[in-house]
Amino acid sequence: MDVSHLFNELNETQREAVSAGPGPLLVLAGAGSGKTRVLTHRVAWLVQALSVSPLSILAVTFTNKAANEMRGRIEQMLGYPVRGMWMGTFHGLSHRLLRTHWQEAGLKQSFDILDSDDQLRVIRRVLKDLDLDEGYWPPRQVQWFINGHKEEGRRTEHLPQQHDVQQVQMQRVYKAYEEACRRFGVVDFGELLLRAFELLQNHEPLREHYQRRFQHVLVDEFQDTNSIQYRWLNVLAEAHNNIVAVGDDDQSIYGWRGARVENILRFESDYPGTRVVRLEQNYRSTSMILNAANAVIDHNQSRLGKKLWTDGEAGEKIKLYTAFNEVDEARFVVDRAQAWVGTGQPRQSIAILYRSNAQSRVFEEILLDMGIPYRVYGGLRFFERSEIKDALAYLRLLADRESDPAFERVVNVPSRGIGNRTLDAIRGHARHSEQSLWAAGLSLCTGGGLSARATTAVTQFMQLIDELDRKSAHLSLSERTNVVIRRSGLIEHFRKEKGEKGEARIENLEELVNAAGNFNHDADEGVDELLSFLSHAALEAGEGQAEDWEDCVQLMSLHSAKGLEFPLVFLCGLEEGLFPHQRSLQEPGRLEEERRLCYVGMTRAMRSLYVTYAESRRLHGRDLYTSPSRFLREIPSELVEEVRSAVLTRPLPAMLANQSPVGSGSAAMKLGARVRHAKFGDGMVLNLEGQGGHARVQVNFERAGSKWLVLAYANLETI
């Protein structure tokens, strides 16, 4: 087959990567160098030029979004849907393996997936059972401990003997947690990966089967893989070594959650004969932006070394704005964004990026004020909302009465008089007789182990579930969901909730009915549709907000911005302690990760990049006086242009008007002061700089416009 079309739109190094012969290939792909393009073309090339069957290709990504995008682009290129090609996230593919081989994996068929929220609940439960005080054993810390070990592939039996009381206790909790998960038949995110890995590792026939099947393994965002993900890949690729890893060490920003950049270094030694291709030509940004980003990342010691270049235009300098405070910063940004939109650019071409999500608030307020549509990324996603999880818990109980987490979640939602006393009795009985809460509840109700009132309440709850099941069993998934949210009393429950919150929850529940209707279940491995939907909900939490296609300014954290690009980018809050973040300054190595984050942020910009910082910032209800981020100093000054606010027509906040007077001779000038000039007339002080005889002041004159004047000669009169 003629495959020249695959190469037409590629440069030389990209071609080299796409058409490299079999064997290990490491593609070090700088920001904006066409990484996804290489990956998708590589797959198309395997299929069209080498006649590789899509069935024998496995492509792994980190997010569902990336996986879907890749699939779409490949199908577009090939011109037909590639069913049978395994393409998805590490978690999604692990899940698929475990569903198929649940017996070999030692799971129950209807095993449930815990998201981090559910995981925390189970941990709380375990701490309680062990009689440990949450004050001394913060559940989050326990969660971090457990996940950290799972990411490294360590189960409790692999942990070294400890003498430190703290450690011993932690290990005890980990052990009890594992035991609880086994009892409940639940699997957390880390467990999905670890267990799938162990499945392949320990079951030779299965391993050989999948090794034979997946003749070609491809990974995206390789710098983000953690230990267990790397081993997961190895076990599949070790038989044939046909593995393509694409990544960028300079964009490794997930070290804090277990990602190991070292995997990139290990790759070459683990796969002798690895061909390394560097993609260094950038197609995204102007050379000004690229040079600035290169200069910043150059301050990192541990790098594989890569220098992005572009043959595109130089473009504008990086614009630096020093704001008085976070409100001024936001005003400036929004003002410039509006000006950009005024030139006919879509709002979607603008991104406001920040280090931490808390920073979005001020921007939102001002955008709202100005009536500019915006969208904030991050935050609660659809399937993570509590009302949705309540409804899903009911559905789970329909599919599996023995699910303790689901039972706990909704026995008393809406409240039906089953309180802690009753629940404790059921829990105790369940523990002793080693059965599920459902079974324990049943036996207590018939055996008379509960008060008459409690017995009625619990019996009614169980009858409700049985009845829901019976009456909805023959219905479609969405009708079934509809019946459940109504007859369970959930809708009624939230209707009573005061305020708009309850309404929103009801809307979300209705939306869940739609989501169930839109869910297309590929009845492949004979998995029940309902169970499949529940897994889907856990694995793909859905977008943060209902997808509205209005043209919006984009607000997001630097982490969420990875992989995206925008013509105009505002990188905000470049202050020591905020970015780089305070907590990164303590731990070694973290500062370099912060710098990579800065690099990621800068390289999102295509045409225009603004960096801003505030001299004072209100954070956690306290005013901080900040100093500019070290990253700002790392940008060569010849690439930077300092800009001043052009729109200080509104009065300055009182606090600012009273501070930093530049004392020189007679008149002490203050920001925001009204002044009169013999020739220019009246105006307002916008800016002050310098000391003594060199002090200069910027005044916005009503008639003459904005001017810089040397204070000593200007003879300004304050009015």
Place this chain on the structure above:
DNA sequence: GGGTTAACCTTTTTT
């Protein structure tokens, strides 16, 4: 069992 107040915590996030 439900509602109200008091203490707490706050980087980044996907699965």
Place this chain on the structure above:
DNA sequence: AGGTTAACCC
């Protein structure tokens, strides 16, 4: 500051 969660009282 703001939101969530835990203890506390009715």
